[in-house]
Amino acid sequence: MVSFNKFFTSVLLAIAYASATSAFAVPADSKHATHRTRLVGRGLKVEAFHPSSxxxxxxxxxxxxxxxRADTSIEDASVSFVESHLKIKSSAIKFRTGYTAESAKHAYVSQVHDGIPFANAVANIAYNHDDKVVAFGSSFVKPTSIASSTPSVSLEAAIAKAEEALDGKFNSHPATLEYLAKDDGSVVLTHVIQxxxxxxxxWYQAFVDAHSGELVSIVDFVSQxxxxxxxxxxxxxxxxxxxLTDPQDLTASSLGWHNSGSGATTTTSGNNVLSYKGSTSSTTSQSSSPLNFIYPQSPSLSPTTTANVNAARVNAxxxxxxxxxxxxxxxxxESAFNFQTNNFGKGGAQNxxxxxxxxxxxxxxxxxxxxPPDGQSGHMRMFLWTFTSPQRDGxxxxxxxVHEYTHGITNRMTGGGSGRCLQTTESGGMGEGWSDAxxxxxxxxxxxxxxxxxGQYVINDSGGIRTHPYSTSTSxxxxxxxxxxxxxxxxxxxxVWANMLHNVYAALVSAHGWSATARTNPNGTEGNVVFLHLFIDALALQPCNPTFVSARDAWIxxxxxxxxxxxxxxxxxxxxxxxxxxxxxxxxxxSAVPAGC
Incomplete structure (x- = not known):
C-alpha cells in the first residue's frame, strides 16, 4: 500500500500484521508481533492471531x-529435523513445499493433527549446499485443547457466513479444512474460504469455525x-x-514479454503482466507493427484522455x-513462487x-x-490522485x-508462496518498508x-508522501x-524499516562500489548487487511473520x-x-555489535 503518512492516514484502513513465538496469551505491548486488527465487511472488527515465530x-x-544418508530427500530431511529439534512426533509434521535457490535450499512445513494442517503453525528450514541446516524458523504450537477433526458445520453454511461477514462472494477457489491456533492456547477446526x-x-481468506460457524480469523491478500x-x-x-527498444531480459522472460508459449500478443498482455483499464480485455494495442507502443503522454490534459490512458497502460x-x-x-x-502464466516446467504453480x-x-x-497463494494472479490497482488539476496518474x-509489485515479491517469498506470512502489524510494516527500499x-x-x-509527483510536493526522506543523516x-x-x-x-535498509544500502555501496548493470548482471561484487542479493535471499530465509530482529538475522x-x-x-x-x-x-x-566488529 502506498499510503501517505503526511496527510490522512487516519482515514485509510490500516492493515496490521505481526510475528510470533508461542500460541498462548500475548501481552498487549507485544501484539505488533502476533496480532492484527481489521475492520472488514460492514464494520465488523476482526483481530487475527499469528503464533510468534x-x-x-x-x-x-x-x-x-x-x-x-546419501540419498535423503529434502522432504525427509526437513521432517526429521523438525521432529528432532522441536521434539515432536513426525506424524505432527507435514512437508508443504520447497525449492533450491542459488545460495540455499528452502523447505516449508506445517504442523498437522489427524492429517489436517494448521493454517498458522508453520516452519521453514534452510540448507546450504553442503546439506547443513543454516536457518530455522517455527511458529509450531502446544495446544491446551484441540477441536474434533470432523466438521459439524457444512462448507455451504461456512461460505454463507463468510460472504455475509465480509460483504463479498466466494470466488470458487477450492476451500480447505485447516486447524487454526488461537491466542488462548486452543485450536479450532476451520473451513478456509476465499x-x-x-x-x-x-480479497480475503476467511477462517470459519467448522463447529461453531463463527468467523474466527482472516488473511487480507491486499497490500494497499x-x-x-x-x-x-x-x-x-x-x-x-x-x-526503449527490446527492453525485455530473455534470461528471465525467455519468449519475451508478449508470448506465454501459446501465441504472441500485440497488446499490453503477456506471460508476466496484463495491463488494462476497466476490464481485462481493455488493453493497449501496438501503435504500429511490429510491437511498437508509442503513445506520447500529455500532462496538460486529463489522465482519462485516450492518449494518456494508453501511456499509463504501456508504462505499467x-x-x-x-x-x-x-x-x-x-x-x-518460478520455483520461488513468482508470477507467470507459463512456468515452462521450471517448478512452482503457474497461471x-x-x-x-x-x-x-x-x-x-x-x-x-x-x-494470493502461488497459482493465483497477483493484482495491482493504480488510482488517480486528486491533488492537482488535471489529476495525476499513479x-x-x-x-x-515498483512499491506495489514488491508487495507481491515479499508476500510470496516469505513463508513459501502462501501469501499468509506478512500478516502481523510488525511484519506488515516491514512489507511497506521493503517496497519503498x-x-x-x-x-x-x-x-x-x-x-x-x-511519491512526490502524484501530490505535487517535493517532500513526498512519507514523514521523512530516507537518509543516513539522523537530523x-x-x-x-x-x-x-x-x-x-x-x-x-x-x-523505520525502509530507512534502516537505506543505511544498509549506503554502507554496502560505500564499501564495494556501484554497478550500472546490476539489473541484468547479478554476478558482480558491487554494493548494489550485494544489497539486492541479500534482500531477496533473506526473504526466503526468514520465518513466517518475521520481526525486525529475525529479519535482521536473516540478512546476516x-x-x-x-x-x-x-x-x-x-x-x-x-x-x-x-x-x-x-x-x-x-x-x-x-547499539552493540558482535565482538570483532
Whole structure:
C-alpha cells in the first residue's frame, strides 16, 4: 500500500500484521508481533492471531538427523529435523513445499493433527549446499485443547457466513479444512474460504469455525497503499519519457514479454503482466507493427484522455515486466513462487501473472497489491490522485508501481508462496518498508546515495508522501528501532524499516562500489548487487511473520550463505546505527555489535 503518512492516514484502513513465538496469551505491548486488527465487511472488527515465530541461524550450518544418508530427500530431511529439534512426533509434521535457490535450499512445513494442517503453525528450514541446516524458523504450537477433526458445520453454511461477514462472494477457489491456533492456547477446526468483492477491491481468506460457524480469523491478500515509457531509473514523468527498444531480459522472460508459449500478443498482455483499464480485455494495442507502443503522454490534459490512458497502460506494463525480470535474476523465479502464466516446467504453480488495473475506479489517492497463494494472479490497482488539476496518474510515477509489485515479491517469498506470512502489524510494516527500499534501489544511477523521497509527483510536493526522506543523516531522518514504541500503523512502521535498509544500502555501496548493470548482471561484487542479493535471499530465509530482529538475522545469515560472512560487520554496524544492534528487543534500542566488529 502506498499510503501517505503526511496527510490522512487516519482515514485509510490500516492493515496490521505481526510475528510470533508461542500460541498462548500475548501481552498487549507485544501484539505488533502476533496480532492484527481489521475492520472488514460492514464494520465488523476482526483481530487475527499469528503464533510468534522463533528463529535461529547457524552460520556455516549444523547437521540434520539424516545427514549421513546419501540419498535423503529434502522432504525427509526437513521432517526429521523438525521432529528432532522441536521434539515432536513426525506424524505432527507435514512437508508443504520447497525449492533450491542459488545460495540455499528452502523447505516449508506445517504442523498437522489427524492429517489436517494448521493454517498458522508453520516452519521453514534452510540448507546450504553442503546439506547443513543454516536457518530455522517455527511458529509450531502446544495446544491446551484441540477441536474434533470432523466438521459439524457444512462448507455451504461456512461460505454463507463468510460472504455475509465480509460483504463479498466466494470466488470458487477450492476451500480447505485447516486447524487454526488461537491466542488462548486452543485450536479450532476451520473451513478456509476465499471471499472477494471486486467493486470494493477486497480479497480475503476467511477462517470459519467448522463447529461453531463463527468467523474466527482472516488473511487480507491486499497490500494497499499505498515502450515510450518512463525508464525504471526515473521516478517521475517530468524527468522525461524515452523510447526503449527490446527492453525485455530473455534470461528471465525467455519468449519475451508478449508470448506465454501459446501465441504472441500485440497488446499490453503477456506471460508476466496484463495491463488494462476497466476490464481485462481493455488493453493497449501496438501503435504500429511490429510491437511498437508509442503513445506520447500529455500532462496538460486529463489522465482519462485516450492518449494518456494508453501511456499509463504501456508504462505499467513496462515497469511490471522489468521488475519481473530483474527480480528473477536475483532469485524470484518460478520455483520461488513468482508470477507467470507459463512456468515452462521450471517448478512452482503457474497461471498467475500480475494483472494491473490502471486508473481503477474503486478509489483515489492510493494504490494496492493483492497477493494470493502461488497459482493465483497477483493484482495491482493504480488510482488517480486528486491533488492537482488535471489529476495525476499513479501508474506514471514509477516508485509507486515498483512499491506495489514488491508487495507481491515479499508476500510470496516469505513463508513459501502462501501469501499468509506478512500478516502481523510488525511484519506488515516491514512489507511497506521493503517496497519503498526496492523503489529506491531501482532509481540509483551512480554510487551517490542522496536522501530519497517517495511519491512526490502524484501530490505535487517535493517532500513526498512519507514523514521523512530516507537518509543516513539522523537530523534528516531520526527514525530508530525504538521509534516503533509510539507507532501502530504499518506505513509508519515501514518507514523505520525502509530507512534502516537505506543505511544498509549506503554502507554496502560505500564499501564495494556501484554497478550500472546490476539489473541484468547479478554476478558482480558491487554494493548494489550485494544489497539486492541479500534482500531477496533473506526473504526466503526468514520465518513466517518475521520481526525486525529475525529479519535482521536473516540478512546476516544470507551473507554467510552467499558471501561467507564477508559483510558481517558492515551489516551489523548499519543495523546498530539505528538501534537494531545485538541486544535490540521489544523496541528497545541497542547499539552493540558482535565482538570483532
Amino acid at each position: 522463533s528463529y535461529e541461524t547457524f552460520g556455516t550450518g549444523i547437521d540434520h538427523p539424516l545427514s549421513k 471471499i472477494q468483492n471486486e467493486s470494493a477491491g477486497t 497503499a499505498s515502450y515510450l515509457v518512463l525508464p525504471i531509473t526515473k521516478e517521475i514523468l517530468t524527468q522525461g519519457f524515452e523510447t 506494463f513496462y515497469i511490471g515486466n522489468t521488475i519481473h525480470d530483474f527480480s528473477y535474476r536475483y532469485g524470484f523465479t 498467475d501473472r500480475v494483472t494491473i488495473s490502471v486508473q481503477d475506479s474503486a478509489g483515489t489517492n492510493n494504490a494496492d497489491f493483492s497477493t 501508474a506514471l510515477e514509477n516508485d509507486i508501481v 526496492m523503489a529506491e534501489w531501482t532509481e540509483h544511477t551512480s554510487s551517490s546515495v542522496p536522501d530519497y523521497v517517495m 534528516v531522518n531520526p527514525l530508530r528501532y525504538s521509534s516503533i514504541k509510539t507507532l501502530n500503523e504499518v506505513h509508519n512502521i515501514g518507514e 545469515q544470507a551473507d554467510v550463505n552467499r558471501y561467507g560472512g564477508a559483510n558481517k560487520c558492515l551489516l551489523w554496524n548499519a543495523w546498530a546505527s539505528r538501534g537494531l544492534g545485538v541486544g535490540a528487543s521489544g523496541f528497545t534500542d541497542s
